[in-house]
Amino acid sequence: MAREHDIAVIGGGLVGGAIAYGLARLGRRVCLYDEGDVAYRASRGNFGLVWVQGKGQGLAPYGGWTQRSVRRFAEFAALLREDTGIDVALEQPGGFHLCLSDAELAHRVDQLTRLVAQQGFERYAFEVLDRAALAQRLPGLGPQVAGATYCRLDGHLNPLRLLRALHAAFLERGGTYRASAKVEAIAREGGAFAVRTATGRAEAGQVVLTAGLGNATLAPQVGLTATVRPQRGMIVVLERVRRFLDYPLATLRQTDEGTVLIGDSQEEVGFDDTLATAVLATLASRAVQVFPFLRDARVNRTWAALRVMSPDGFPIYEQSASAPGAFVVTCHSGVTLAAAHALELAPRIAAGALGADLSPFSSERLHVQKAA
């Protein structure tokens, strides 16, 4: 059977979309497989932060990788706009992580200090603001906010528009998109990979697994492991409000459309993406402490989605040793890393080797951790 595509990318969320776009930009013939209309889809529950602050405790290279993505993000957004006309509303004015008590603030400052002091960590500056200084940047701030840490590198964008732009740009670059095509099996057959869905079979020279939670069952089929588990997160979305906030906060942001997103919860409840009123109440209550004037704004909708979590929370990037040409790419920061995935990771996949600087992200580290 003639090989229709050079590369099959399995999973059309933010990770798969970015990789597929990056590969298509390099002229590869790519087929992007996606599930149907109702699926877990972490990418529909994304908050939208393009965030550096606080990342990389325990894996210093992650701090550097994140910064690399964030530095190239404006370039990436411009490429997407050029290819599609879609503006992903990237703003990078710096971001705040708010603390609602002195204890929280002290803990946060300690965390960040230890983070940037790690061996091999690419350092960046951060500010510590007390309530008075913070209230000047964030008008209407509630009296219970004790302070915040600020990092100039942080930003946000419209995550649904990013996903749409990636899909549109991928098609613009000649990619093939197969919707409602859940991949059931991948097999190595005579130097190529045969990808099977309910409706058929197609071959590709390389295969990239970007199926989120689905990677757990697909990875072993090509000699890889992707120990990922679901972690539930909920978001409260408020109606459009006249603009009152110019910066993203770690748990609250105002979108370019004027709506307000409030997060961020973490629960280990398995494959349960239903809502829990108590968690929503806690999210709401903290938001009201941050901006008391929002108490009369209406909740438009709420979301629960499942993050794709590796055992240590860091990405897994790996090429299969037993089936070269098969890659697994998984992370829970699909927005922040989108630029790096499209502009740095995709070229390495196309070249057939991830490179030594990405070896800290292979799953080897998890075996070492386990053994330790």
Place this chain on the structure above:
Amino acid sequence: MYKRLPDAAAAAPAVLLTIDGADFAARAGDTVAAALLAAGYDACRTTPVTGAPRGPFCLMGVCFDCLAVVDGLPNQQTCLIPVRAGMRIERQQGAAVFGPAAGSGQGPR
């Protein structure tokens, strides 16, 4: 424009309120949406997306086009709120305003 049938005009006491600062006599039992229409306003807001004028459409709480500012609270579904003496009704321009609209001017009008 809407007119009050003679039966209805006699049936209930007047309820004095203001619409955009101007006095208006609604009728007890009117919803705020009905009062707006009776007063001659078939548009109660402009949308936050494009600034298009909108008025009440379904009158039963499902279309969310009848939104206006009632006693200082924006985005109120006027078809669900009975009129009350002294009520302040204002047509809403664009998105709801809460707290300091102190931003850089980006985003919805």
Place this chain on the structure above:
Amino acid sequence: MTLPERCDVVVVGAGPAGLAAAVECARAGAATVILDEQAGPGGQIYRAITSTPMQNRDVLGADYWHGATLVAALQGSGATYVPRAAAFAVSRADGGGFEVGVASGGAAALIRAGQVILATGALERPFPIPGWTLPGVIAAGAAQILLKTAGLVPEGPVVLAGTGPLLYLVAAQFARVGAAIDCLLDTTPPGRIRDAWPHAGAFLASPYAAKGFALLRQARASTRIVRGVERLEALGAQRLASVRYTVGGRATEIPAAALLLHQGVVPDINLSNAIGCDHRWHAARSCFEPVVDVYGATSAAGITVAGDGAGIAGAQAAEARGTLAGLHALAALGRIDAGERDNRAAEAKARVARWTRGRAFVDALYRPPDAFRMPLGDTVVCRCEEITAEQVIATARLGCPGPNQMKSFLRCGMGPCQGRLCGLTVTEMIARERGVSPAEVGYYRLRFPVKPITLGELASLPQTTASTQAVVRMKAH
């Protein structure tokens, strides 16, 4: 808000189905709470029954005034009726039963209930035509509500447009109060009677036949009817100024100050959808309905749906189904056994049969034409987010498989109405592009709150240690 903390049965909606269900439960001694977001009981069909200024019974008619007997029954039943209270969430409570989230008067609370009966009724089918968002264009049912609640009628020229019995009822009611209607633009396709003919026998034998013929006569006497309208546009700059309609390929433009649109009603499924009940596509009625048994029991144990919310069948059928849902809840609570439930249900089941006979004919005759269910061009599909038909079609052609992906790409369905005015349109448009049935395409997946609550109200609901730990984490990001 005088809301008890717990009860046996919560009924959501005080239209005919909800009233009948609440009366049945309360009379049997079950602690019953009936919630409704309106200021008075009656739902939409009996809207303002306790307060209407239109006291001359000939105006609104005997069918409307029947609602007064239901309200009287509620008042004597022992049920707790809570007006201006919106049920925004229903979830299973730890230890059995349900927690119903209720927003009322600036506060939110949870009420525990053993059984929940959803009687949220119907809403008018979306009728997307060019210019349908202009001030001056309202739903025909909305005009009826203004008449019932406030004795208001639109000043002319007034144009009625669409298909379905409600149009003729509005025309007749307006005529009774001397409110002029310039014309009625009927979009029922010529020859549609042929499609409906197989069901004509049942219709003629039903209570609807006599009422229907009488209504048609009154409508014809009250206004000029233009039949076979193929295309409709509402025109104007900042508000409606004229209506352009096309018959047999010929366009005519007429001045209009009010355009009243109607093409049938469809179940309001937002709450049953958000709860996670199974729904199915009803091809003949072109809408989604919750899957229910004869008592209204859904796929979610303890949740029943009564009335038009389970499938459009009119007020009398809704009342009978409310009784059935009430009996089912009583049996599920153990207050009556299954045998007694079935015995007492026999009369209500007979009423349902009587009042659903003949519906198939009405459904077939007044099925809105494709062109008015699936618009083209710059006609607004999602009113809240101002998304047009051509945007929806273009996105569907990119391979978008269904309305949830469409929602995430275009924002259609993300506004405050939560898809009530665009959901069916979007599903049918995607189905047409993909060449599959709407059943396969599905509908928006809805989440609580299905009615608006404020951030402050949400914040006032109970938190738990687990919820605090899930959010306030003093560990690495």
